[in-house]
Amino acid sequence: MEENLVEYRYKIKRAQRRELNGHGSFLVLFTGLSGSGKSTVANTLEKLLFELKIKTYVLDGDNIRRGINQNLGFSPEDRSENNRRIAEISKLFIDAGCVVLAAFVSPYKKDRENIKQTVGADDFFEVFVNTSIEECERRDTKGLYKKARAGEITNMTGISAPYETPENPDIVIFPAYSPEESAALILEHINHKLVL
Ligand SMILES: Nc1ncnc2c1ncn2[C@@H]1O[C@H](COP(=O)(O)OS(=O)(=O)O)[C@@H](OP(=O)(O)O)[C@H]1O
Ligand SMILES: Nc1ncnc2c1ncn2[C@@H]1O[C@H](COP(=O)(O)OP(=O)(O)O)[C@@H](O)[C@H]1O
Numbered sequence: 001m002e003e004n005l006v007e008y009r010y011k012i013k014r015a016q017r018r019e020l021n022g023h024g025s026f027l028v029l030f031t032g033l034s035g036s037g038k039s040t041v042a043n044t045l046e047k048l049l050f051e052l053k054i055k056t057y058v059l060d061g062d063n064i065r066r067g068i069n070q071n072l073g074f075s076p077e078d079r080s081e082n083n084r085r086i087a088e089i090s091k092l093f094i095d096a097g098c099v100v101l102a103a104f105v106s107p108y109k110k111d112r113e114n115i116k117q118t119v120g121a122d123d124f125f126e127v128f129v130n131t132s133i134e135e136c137e138r139r140d141t142k143g144l145y146k147k148a149r150a151g152e153i154t155n156m157t158g159i160s161a162p163y164e165t166p167e168n169p170d171i172v173i174f175p176a177y178s179p180e181e182s183a184a185l186i187l188e189h190i191n192h193k194l195v196l
Contacts, residue, residue, distance in 0.1 A: 017097035021055050023194045027090045027119045028186065030103040031112060031166060032129030032173075033158045034144055035136035037182070038103035041129065041173060045183040046101055054194065057093050059086060059102040074155040076108065083111040087118035094123050099194070107163040125190055128169035133158040135175055 018025055028045070030038040039060055049056045061082075065072065069085055072078040083106055093100045106112050116124045136158065137145040148156035155161040171189050173182045 014095050014097065017095070018196060021097045022196070023054050023099075024196060025055075025094045025097045025099055026123040026125060026190075026193050027094060027100045027102060027115070028125045028127060028190060029106065029112065029115060030101070030127045030129055031106040031169075032131060033133060033136045033163055034105060034156075035139045035141050036129040036131035037173070037175065037179065038105075038129050040179045041127075041182045041186070042101040042103040044179040045186055048183050048187055049099060055098045057098050057100055059089060059093075059100060059104075061104045064089075064104075074157075074161065076161075079105075079108065080111050080114075083108075083115055084118075087115040090115070091119050094119055099190075105157050105163070107157050107161065109164045109166070112166065125193065126166060126169045126171075127186060128166040128172045130172050131175045133163075 014025070028042075030042050032038050039058075039062075042058055042060070046056050046058050064086065065082070068089070069082050072082045083104065086102055086104060090100045090102055106115070112126065116126070140146055144153060144156060145159065147153045148159040153160075157163050171186060173185070177185065
């Protein structure tokens with residue numbers, strides 16, 4: 001990091017923004033294989049929160065990679081950098097008073113740990129979307145698994161790149177739950193974080 005940088009202390013603080021919004025702000029990180037249901041559940045939860053007049057924002061792997069992270073691929077180093085930037089973006093949104101719903105494969109334990117450290121443990125909630133590789137491959141919503149099996153995609157998580165299962169997620173979601181059930185369950189578990 002550049003050593004001649006001094007943090008400018010903003011006059012309006014995070015606590016004041018939370019007060020203005022009337023609710024807490026934090027990151028809900030959805031991690032799991034491609035096709036596990038991260039985006040579906042994150043967007044279903046956002047709808048529930050939106051209806052409760054909670055200020056939210058969804059950060060989704062595919063979308064972020066089409067914009068700010070378009071220079072990154074799927075090597076372990078690029079995934080780490082992708083996750084690092086997501087953490088920093090989440091931190092800004094949390095500072096702005098929003099509940100951030102981030103849906104990323106985030107396959108490495110170290111990267112998820114770094115995200116937690118960046119936003120702070122109190123402002124971090126980890127959702128493991130525990131859908132098996134077999135089920136994700138059966139869904140193959142984007143045709144990526146087929147391409148990976150054909151050798152057209154390298155570094156495909158679950159096929160030719162690892163997914164390190166979360167050891168201590170705050171909640172685990174299974175495919176037996178409908179997206180609505182999953183969202184409602186997560187809401188129950190994050191409710192206390194919303195209360196100021
Ligand atoms: N090789 C490989 N492995 C995994 N995923 C791949 C790959 N290539 C492309 N995609 C698509 O990119 C999305 C995953 O990007 P993420 O930013 O979430 O991944 S990571 O956290 O940096 O590992 C992922 O989105 P989701 O399907 O929503 O998970 C895929 O659509
Ligand atoms: N119980 C479930 N929960 C979430 N998604 C499910 C479920 N059952 C089937 N699906 C389907 O699986 C797919 C998951 O895709 P998506 O949400 O984009 O996953 P990811 O963001 O993890 O890649 C969607 O087509 C969704 O409709």
